[in-house]
Amino acid sequence: MAVKIKTKYGFIDIDNSVIATVVGGGATSIYGIVGMASRNQIRDNLNGILNRDNYARGVVVRQDDNGVNIEVNIIVGYGTKISEVCRNVQAKVKYNLESMLGLTANAVSVIVQGVRVIGE
Numbered sequence: 001m002a003v004k005i006k007t008k009y010g011f012i013d014i015d016n017s018v019i020a021t022v023v024g025g026g027a028t029s030i031y032g033i034v035g036m037a038s039r040n041q042i043r044d045n046l047n048g049i050l051n052r053d054n055y056a057r058g059v060v061v062r063q064d065d066n067g068v069n070i071e072v073n074i075i076v077g078y079g080t081k082i083s084e085v086c087r088n089v090q091a092k093v094k095y096n097l098e099s100m101l102g103l104t105a106n107a108v109s110v111i112v113q114g115v116r117v118i119g120e
Helices: 016-028 041-049 082-101
Strands: 002-007 010-015 033-036 059-063 068-077 105-116
Touching (some): 010 016, 016 068, 082 105
Parallel strands (some): 068 105
Antiparallel strands (some): 002 010, 033 068, 059 068
16 A cells, blocks of 8 residues: 655655655664564565665554554664663654655554674
8 A cells, every 4th residue: 555645736655665664764773773573574584685675674554544653673782771762763763754755653663572682
């Protein structure tokens, strides 16, 4: 599915994969996130074999009448405050969606699926 935005010049269709890429790119730039947890193992392992970056990994986009609902699955670094990392992810995702795509995020759910030791 795609999000449709009506302007005075016509319609703009933004695909869910574009939204997921914007969300994943913003989330991976936050301190304390080691990686994104996979939601689709087969596709993500194939991208890893082909050495392609997949910022949409671990991001689920659900559309609503008023905007979009985002689910982000992350792996945090050991020793970081998980609640603060999650708040930073939520703020960054909402900001990126509004500034880059002009979309309003109704909800940004962050699911921590693992903790990894950094530097070993």
